[in-house]
Amino acid sequence: MQELRKYIQDWDGLMALVVDGITEGAHLDFKRDAYSDPRKPQKNQDEDREELRRDAASFANNGGGVLLIGVDEDAQGRAGSIAGIPRPLEHESFVREVLSRFIEPPLTSLQVQTIFAPQDSTRGVVVVQIGEAEPGLPHAVQGKGDGPLDFWIRTDKSKRRMMYLQVRASFRIGDTTITQQSVDALAISEIHKIGYALDDAREEDESRSLELLEELRFYVSENRYGYKVQAEVIEAAGQALHYPRAGISAQVAEEAVNIIKAALPSFHMQVPSRRKITEEDLRLLQLAEMYGHALAYDGAKYLKDLSIISIGSRLMSKLLRISHLNGFDGIKESLLDEFERIREIAAERNLGDAVKVLDYLRDSAFEKAEGPYVPEPKGLEWAIFGWRKLRVQPPSKPRSLRKPKSPQASSSRTSRPRSK
Known part of the structure; x- marks a missing residue:
């Protein structure tokens, strides 16, 4: 929250969102249009009010956040343009009125202000700052009439309903061991469903795969889950990567690998870890190695696609770096062979x-913090660091999802049993 304040003081700050490539996240959401539109049917207007309350409550239940109404986003979720909305003061009053009712307990920390466009005083961006819920008192949206309370929480770039045990844990300032085990068990059940759905959607529906991966990201955006949940997240993300030779888009592969990286145990990337390494840590690294290798191998042997090779080998390079620094010789030798x-x-x-990228990613895993550093192959920065980090597009359109080209390819597919 604190780092966002410099962007929401004036119009220049808003424009800096675009210049700096700021993306939506757990504490920031862009809305191109106003929540209210009197031209809509009354039912749709009521739904818009409900959506605003859910957005605000979800931020409050996740440490607070900022809604910027009048800021558009690009395809990667970055601030794309600052157009503002017409009659912003009217919408500012509308936001205050809507958020003052039907949220239990009422929001205690709410600031709403308008930043006007310097060249057009009839347009502006409405900035809504929502504070963190008090410990043990999560916020809920009250349904119509005698409707039930509806609890929501913000994840990385979206919101979702809180599960029963999440709500229960939120009302408790200190979670007990039993509560933690229960929360993990319910999370694993939900992750299994996402994994099965990803397996079904993998070869047919790219947009559905991306939606499911966004749901899965929720389980690595919080710190309340244990090793078993992390392992299930990696395996579920792996369902989007299973059998890459049958066809996989670079966007799906990148999203799945980013989730796998987020589910890994935390290791310093410059010096050996000072904490005790557990068998669970090694298991997570081995799971991630399996998916990184499958991507890079199939990308080279069957797809001849540098995008896919680079995504898989970047994950392998990170694992090689961790293994090298921490003396995981078995994983290190396996990765070098791969x-x-x-x-x-x-x-x-x-x-x-691809050879240049593989050589660089392998060799750079052994760099010392003080150097010397492996020279980067010119013109291949997008493959080494990823398009999003460099804020550029890959040189060719990512491969679309497709079914195997022949019955033989389809029949050779085997299903990997999921761990229970």
Whole structure:
């Protein structure tokens, strides 16, 4: 929250959102249009009011957040344009009125203000700052009439209903061991459903896969879950990556790998870890290695797609770095063998750029903090660091999801049993 304040003081600050490539997240949401539109049917207007209350309550239940009404986003969720909305003062009053009712307990920390466009005083951005809920008192949206209380929480870039045990834990300032185990058990049940749905959607529906991955991201955006949940998250994300040779889009692959990275145990990337390494830590690293290798291997051998090779090998490079720093010799040797095999395949198929990327990602895993540093291959920065980090597009359109080209390819697919 604190780091957002410099962007919401004046119009120049809002414009800096675009310049700095600020994205939506757990504490920031962009809304291009106003929540209210008198031209809509009354039913739709009521739904818009309900949506505003849910947005505000979800932020409050996740540490607070900022709604910027009149800011558009691009395809990557970054601030795209600052157009403002017409009659912003009217909408400011509307927001205050809507959020003053049907939220229990009432929001105690709410600031609403308008920042006017310097060249057009009839337009502006409505800034809504929602404070954090008090410990043990989560906020709920009151349904119509005798409707039940509806609890919501903000995840990385979206909101979702809180599960029963999440609500229960939110009312308790100190969670007990039993509560933690119960929360984990219910989370695992939900993650299994997402994993099965990802398996069904993988070859047919890219947009559905991305929606499911966004749901899955919720379980790595909070710190309340334990090792078993992290392992299930990695396996569920792996369902989007299973059997890449059948066809996978670079966007789905990148989202799934980012979730896997977020589910890994926390390791310093410059010095050895000072904490005790557990068997659970090693298990998570091995799970991640399996999916990173599958992507890079199939990307080289079957797809001949540098986008897919680079996404998988970036994950492998991170795991190699962790293994090298912390003395995980078994994982380290396995990764080095995998890098060499994929490199040989890429060379056989005349994928020169892939060879350069693989060499760099392998060698840079052994860099010392003080150098010397492995030189980056020119023109391949997007493959080494990822398009989003560099805020550029890949040189070619990502491969669309498709079914296997032949019955033989389809029949060779095997289902990997999920852990219980």
